[in-house]
Amino acid sequence: MxxxxxxxxxxxxxxxxxxxxxxxxxxxxxxxxxxxxxxxxxxxxxxxxxxxxxxxxxxxxxxxxxxxxxxxxxxxxxxxxxxxxxxxxxxxxxxxxxxxxxxxxxxxxxQPNQNQLKGVDIIAKAPIIENRIDKMVFNAQNDLTAQSGAAIDVLKKVPQVTVDIDGNVELQGNANIRFLINGKPSSIFGASLADALQAIPGSQIKSIEVITSPGAKYDAAGTGGIINIILKDSKVSGINGSVNLTAGTRQENGSFNLNARKGNFGVNAFFSGNAMLNTRALNTNKRTSSNPDGSRSELFQDGYADTKRSGYQSGLSFNWSITPKDDLTASVGFDHFGNSNKGITNQEESLYGISGALLNDLNSIRNSESRFSAYSTDLSLNYKKTFAKEGQELEFLITTSSSKNTVNYFQRQDYDAPMMTATGTRGYNPGRDRETNISLDYTHPVTKNFSLEGGAKVVLENLTNTINTDTLDAAGNYLNNANQTYGFNYKRNIYAGYISTTASLFKNFLDVKLGLRNEYTTTNADFPGVVIPGYNTVAPSAVISHKLDATQSIKLSYSFRIERPDYGEVNPFYNISDPHNISTGNPNLKPEKSNSVELGYNRSFNSGANFYVGSFYRHNTDDIQQYTTQFDTLVVNGDRYTNVLLSQRANRGTQSTLGGNIFASVPVGKLNLRSNIFIANRWNTAPDPANNNAIQRVSAFNYRINLNANYQFPNNFMAEIFGNYNSSARTLQGTRPQFFWYNFAVRKQFLDKKASIGLVANNPFNKYVDQYSTTTGVSFNQESLRQMPLRSFGITLSYKFGKLDFAKDKEKEGRDNNGGTDIPESGGGK
Structure with missing residues (x-):
């Protein structure tokens, strides 16, 4: 340091x-x-x-x-x-x-050009990657292969972002990310982030903004930063829209957009859907445990799991420019996503004595099913006022998001021993979640080189959940288990205020932005015997940037962030869908705190090439990590389970990460090459239960490399290839798997580029992607292999329709931004 x-x-x-x-x-x-x-x-x-x-x-x-x-x-x-x-x-x-x-x-x-021909499309193509002072922008609508998948597939191509096989997302190696849609929070992310990202078609995404060092205006939540998904809309006058369809062997999606604008009033409507067809993954798991009496237990599990996913999103928004300085926007959205899993696992449990002799061998088969469903509604109202003074703005925003979630699960284990009866559980868990955000922001330019910004925000969260659990009895009937049936209410309120300044110093040599945000959090949960205290958070931030010339800039930033445990992490309910691998929440979790420093340099070239190199250092305290403990016998609410691994999240010491990111985009004629390299080394310091809680230090090196190449052939024909590799990395208790995937795509545009047809192939030469990982702890060692089928083929179709109307609004014709007289085309500036 x-x-x-x-x-x-x-x-x-x-x-x-x-x-x-x-x-x-x-x-x-x-x-x-x-x-x-x-x-x-x-x-x-x-x-x-x-x-x-x-x-x-x-x-x-x-x-x-x-x-x-x-x-x-x-x-x-x-x-x-x-x-x-x-x-x-x-x-x-x-x-x-x-x-x-x-x-x-x-x-x-x-002034719009009134001599446009009817039916002309206006195309202003932004670069794929943009490096701005406070964020990096990935323009997904200009990326060929991204359009055929879901949001999770688009994220795989974004610099500094890592996505694993299960859809877990990390930003600069940190999984604690604040996700937004169009700059607003949504309850669609609260139930299951991986499912939500699978339900948003890539064809519906305009761009993805990555903010690694958020300023004081942003919520302090998310030690990894913020990822903002911008959906497509249009502010162009006239009526126009688009249709996108993808059919494939593993994934299907479609989206429809309609935009209408006349004068100062506009409407945008969209509907999109996504489905992942049945996917069978193979699982193998081998665990060895040492018992206190010197004996040894072995558990071998081998089976498969069939998974399906589906979802849709719909939205309607209205924009009304009441006056040239007063703008009102309202929107409503309805979303749904869900998944179903069904699998069979063959199990063999062996017990060996001190001498190594086999004492007992028990074989069984476990059937399991689960279904998850979530429906959400998002409402927002935004009012923005600008003033005569350049840069002076007042903005009021209220959003409310509510969702209804349901989880159903079933598992039954049958033994080959004639004297042993089958065991099993089933559950039905409905829940509701509501979050309301109310914010007020004001920006006031004091001088040309100095401005102040401040605001306040209230976040109100309310969640209810009911746990209904049935247990299989000796007669083969499922009876309600009162010890594992209960309900709870969870409420969390956040009261925040911030102030920030922006200034140009040393004759505009340095641009500086300093901010301070204060958040007070209260939490109430009716978990038995649990009281969660309120706490205050002071979050400073700073950005210093210098533009070397018109093509080069350098930026240094600092931010303080926290990660509040969500209700899933604090819920003390035991998930016993696999009796040998049980998980539960920890209601005593404290928020994780993070200090991060980032330094970046960006250079663009007249040829269209772009280069970015950056480094960062992040230090977390009260670091939240999952920890797994082995139990010969675990009693859960009166029921006994043998040879169990119990997983639970806890505040475990500190974590420091030093890393860097290199991005380059180089056009070579009609060929464009893009590559991103991310490297990081992480140090964890935490008590080690295997060594009388002595301080354990674990160092883990991880890197990610991807390459994208596209070529523009004659006659509006384009081809693209993308490959991504992420290395394995150590954890506190083992290793995470490495993974590699690649895809190809070709597209042909026709009808004056209004329509296109494309072919996409994902991992065409590999049926499975192998995921090998290990977990070790006090008296146990486990090796796991998951084989994920990612090979798929698909066809994409898209069509843009409508005309653009450039007729002037007679009430506004001839007025400038201050309501004054005409400004001639060749006139002088203010």
Missing amino acids: RSYILSVSFILLSFCTFAQNTGGKGKLIGKVIDATTQQPVDYATVSVFKQGSTSPFNGISTDEKGTFNIQSIAAGDYRVTVDFLGYKKYIVEHVIVKDGGTATIGTVLL
């Missing part, structure tokens, strides 16, 4: 030294909006010309708010143009940039 701090200090010292030699430079700022809809125009091209020159020497694209900031411009007299396909070019003559000053052209109102 000391060497890391010294390195950072050296970098900052270098900045200051460099700052003393970069005088005489200024910057150019402004904002671009649609003159008709008053909506920001992102990805508009802003070009800077020297007077008399026909070629720009500098330029940039506007961000999602329509703003732009061009740094390091020498003092002089320039011509600036703003251009975007489907709009008239906006020209500003004689923009004067002074030494160390800021030239602004104010708000640019792009």
